[in-house]
Amino acid sequence: MRWRQGRRSENIEDRRGGTGGRLGNLLALAPLLLRSKKGWLILGVIVAIYYFSDGLDHLPGGGQPPPLSTEQPGQPGTHGNEVADFVSVVLADTEDTWNQLFETAGIQYQPPKLVLYHDTVRSACGLNTAAVGPFYCPDDRKVYLDLNFLNDLKQLGAPGDFAFGYVIAHEVGHHVQNLLGTTQKVQQARTQSDKATANRLSVMLELQADCFAGVWAYYANRDRQMLEPGDLEEGLAAASAVGDDRLQKRTGHAVSPDAFTHGSAKQRVYWFKQGFNSGDVTKCNTFAALAGQ
Structure with a gap:
């Protein structure tokens, strides 16, 4: 991607090196701590400090998160901050x-705000680890991203900067859905549905976010010429790699469409291309398209 000359967002909240990652490391010791009454007390103190005062910054190793890269456009970033840039x-x-x-x-x-974190993060949607992958919390209107997910994409067979760009744009797509009221309607409908229908509604929501990511890519390419040869293929590879059927197979499970929550590889590719080829949000009505299937 031709990104180095691009504008930098002011809506980045950098929590790398903050309390979240250290809390995750400390909680990893929980099985040992819970073996004794004293351990229970220590664990309780740790959690209380984190939730009520963020006081872990005063423990050894505490400090401020590393700043975003201040390198000039065209210069390589340092200490991993090129990815943050x-x-x-x-x-x-x-x-x-x-x-x-x-x-x-x-x-x-x-x-939305985009929160960079490492290992563990607290949001209005609860405490999450990097294992859940990038996510959007509608309650605080923030996207949460551990930069190590870039390595996860590579392991899934989806390397490249545009693959990572697709992931970011997908989460921003969820923010758009939240602003438009779509998220709230789907959440309400899911609470009134059986499990299979609730999963189907989740798939529709996720595929629409894929389509919105494609819409972003359309304008990034048409208006700002950010895409280079091969970038589209990287995005399609990423959409395919995170399809539910592909992920189920990777974990040794049989493909079960009724258990899908994000859509199959084929569906995710289709809807990303739908947005990218048209640049038209009205073409992203996955709910109407999938309702009769």
């Missing part, structure tokens, strides 16, 4: 795209 540019570009589309529709776009 890339994330900031992609987020800014999604802001430009959705600002334009919302303005055309006569409404104001409110961009």
Whole structure:
């Protein structure tokens, strides 16, 4: 991707090196601590400090998170912050795209914050580890991202900067759904549905976020010429790699469509391409398209 000359977003919240990662490391000791009454007390103190005062910053090893890269465009980043710099540019570009589309529709776009963290993070949706992958929390309107997920993508067979860009744009797509009220409607419908129907609704929501990611890529390519040869293929590879059927096979399970929550590899590729080929959010009505299937 041609990203180095791009604008950097001001909506990055960098928690790397903050309390979240250290809490995760300390909680990893929980099985040992829980073997004694004294251990229970220590664990309780750790959790209380974290939740009520963020006081872990005062423990040995505490400190401020590393800053985002301040390298000039075209210069390589240092200490892993080149990836953070890339994330900031992609987020800014999604802001430009959705600002334009919302303005055309006569409404104001409110961009999300993107939280960079390592290992463990606390959000309004609860305490999560990096094992859950990138996620969006509608309760605080923030995207949460552990930069190590880039390595996970490579292991899934989806390397490349645009593959990572697709992931970021997908989570921003969930923010768009939240602003439009789609998320709330789906959540309500899922609570009133059986498990199979609830999973189907989740798939529709996720595939629409894929389509919205494609819409972003359309404008990033058309208006700002960010894409290079091979980038689209990287994005499609990423969409395919995180398909439920592919992930089920990787974990040694039989493919079970009724258990899908994000959509098959074929579906995710299709809807990303739908957004990318059209640049039209009205083409992303996955609910209508999948309702009759």
